[in-house]
Amino acid sequence: MTNASKTAQFAAAYAALTAAHEVADHWIQIDAQAVAKGDHSRDGAVACAQHVASYMATQALALVAVTRVTGARLSWKRAAAALAVSAVTHYVADRQGGHWRDEQPRGVVRLAAVTGHAGWLQRDPNAGYLMDQSWHKGWIAVAAVVAAGGGR
Secondary structure, rough: OHHHHHHHHHHHHHHHHHHHHHHHHHHOHHHHHHOOOOOOOOOHHHHHHHHHHHHHHHHHHHHHHHHHHHOOOOOOHHHHHHHHHHHHHHHHHHHOOOOOOOOOOOOHHHHHHHHHHHHHHHOOOOHHHHHHHHHHHHHHHHHHHHHHHHOO
């Protein structure tokens, strides 16, 4: 595979995964999942898993569509690995839903706090959402690299 075709496959995968992320996170996810997914309980874990399952299905459909429309030749194994990266990292972040302003943070919120973002998270009511979305999009870029064939 040439570098140009890897670049095109990355671009197609990134576009598909990102568009699907927006749809799945804001249109497909139901309010009950959004409210419960950050609860530190079994019900919260189930709500988050349900959201991530529909999220991953939306991204899978987008990858299928982009390969059919563009002719990109993504390996199904690499596409599955990319979806796994996106799903696992999405679940990890979304289990923090509603906890971005916690004074005793856990998980991704703790990572944000120890990297110097605690003040912003406390001060700005939009900071948690922005940190969440940037986390997702960063991992979507990694997933697109995986889908496109990784390194050399």
